[in-house]
Amino acid sequence: MTQAELRLCSLLLQEHFGEIVEKVGNSLLRTGPRPLRLLVGDTGLLPDQVKKALCVLIQHNLVRYEVQPRGSVEYEARSERILRILRYPRYIYTAKTLYGDPGELLVEELLLHGHLSMSCAVARVADRLTETMEDGKTMDYSEVSGTFVRLADTHFIQRCPMVPENPRSAEALPPPAPALAIADRDMYVVPRLSLVGKGKRRHLGDEEEEGEHKAKRQKQEGGSSETPLDDGIYWQVNLERFHQHFRDQALVSAVASRMDQTSSEVVRTMLRMSEVTTASGASHTQPLSSNEIFRSLPAGYNIGKQVLDQYLALLADDPLEFVGKSGDSGGGTYTVTSRAPPGPFPRPPLKLLLLLRFGSRCARIFRLLLRKKHLEQKQVEDFAMIPAKEAKDMLYRMLSENLVSLQEIPKTPDHAPSRTFYLYTVNVAAAARMLLHRCYKSVANLMERRQHEMRENKRLLEKSQRVEAILASMQATGAEAAQLREVEEMITGPERQQLETLKRNVNKIDASENQVDETIFVLESFIESTVKRP
Secondary structure, three states, rough: HHHHHHHHHHHHHEEEEEOOHEEEEEEHHHHHHHHHHHHHHHHHHOOHHHHHHHHHHHHOEEEEEOOOOOOOOEEEEEEHHHHHHHHHHHHHHHHHHHHHHHHHHHHHHHHHHHHEEEHHHHHHHHHHHHOOOOOOOOEEHHHHHHHHHHHHHOOOOOOOOEEEOOOOOOOOOOOOOOEEEEOOOOOOOOOOOOOOOOOOOOOOHHHHHHHHHHHHHHHHHOOOOOOOOOOOOOEEEOHHHHHHHHHHHHHHHHHHHOOOHHHHHHHHHHHHHHHOOOOOOEOOOOOOHHHHHHHOOOOOOOOOOHHHHHHHHHHHHHOOOOOOEEEOOHHHEEEEEOOOOOOOHHHHHHHHHHHHOOOOHHHHHHHHHHOOOEEOOOHHEEEHHOHHHHHHHHHHHHHHHHEEEEEEEEEOOOHHHHHEEEEEOOOOHHHHHHHHHHHHHHHHHHHHHHHHEEEEEEEEHHHHHHHHHHHHHHHOOOOOOOHHHHHHHHOOHHHHHHHHHHHHHHHHHHHHHHHHHHHHHHHHHHHHHHHHHH
């Protein structure tokens, strides 16, 4: 794990879970799997604090545990899962695009709590949607539960592993830690619940009353409270399914830019037909016949069967291999490449980096090396039409940044420089890893900048929050407009302008984080495809 990844993981844990959880997570990231005793000694925290921090991390799938042969339990941080926190806004936005407001809030609640039961998630989302509706309108549980079922059917959410119900003899000692498991056939099975009810609105005094009397009510109702039918069945967000959706969208966009809109719609139809049946790590989708694809095309695309076969043939003959032909039955069977092709996917970010960091001439040399594979320095000068001195300087600069590499081909066994060819080439995988490392550093810098901006304006933000709370309570009690204006004037004109500047800067930083994360996803997909590619 690189220092950039470690720094970014620490910042994400601190921002979302606080200093104690960050200290425990950082210790596990630095040292690897450790038992509780060593973890307490390394962090300097109380054992109870470390236990609670581990509970939070396990709840959110950021730490895994394993029982050792001697009976001790070791905890290990999942760095790749911690880095996915950066992509939470994109998951939520995708759910909103596909399934509307109920889907957005369901995914948000599951990400916020790590995992929830269906009944609890539906009730929370119904209450939140009711809050945003006009007075007199409420959100019905059945509508939210319908969206929940659709999310499970399309595998965007999945059931958490459970403790298997194996009968254990009374004399047998319980294991140090439970072994959780779930069968593949049960992972997306939604329990049959008749959730009847409507969302409730919260009033100003409800939260205080609930906080004061919650423990008391639990004690009084502990024995008599009704256990939900889905008690013990918890759900979590399937991040790999979202990643599969992102790759599919990128693939459709690549086909549209390379060919035309109809070709991209054919590929989109094929991906939609096999989105549930194809595993997230598979290199190709399940084979689909031409007749099946023709029947599944959207109603708006009035193309004949013969035209569809021509489009499929063009896609199959394309050098980038977006679509492959796997057989001749049913008019021909075709598959879509699920993983990113190793050639073109990371090149736009690499070319943009070269253009911004080294200039257009370096970008020209880089494109030339990508096309010609191997070139001597003299050939680079001639093909790129750049003077020898400038070409030499640019090649050495890119070589020092690991963007290009130098390959020696000796004419004689003694490797004498005068009798050796020196060829420049681009190792795209190494360049992608270098750019990924820079992206991690950039996101960490952006997060630290946002934290600095918030610290510098902490007093003003607290004052603004107090004023907003006073205004909300006065509006609820029916205060006059003059009284409201008087409270609003507690924040002066310069302070209001400062708040607007802060809000604008934080929004820019947030947008930049999302843009960098999109590049991170492209690079990670490419590196994963090169590792798994046979």
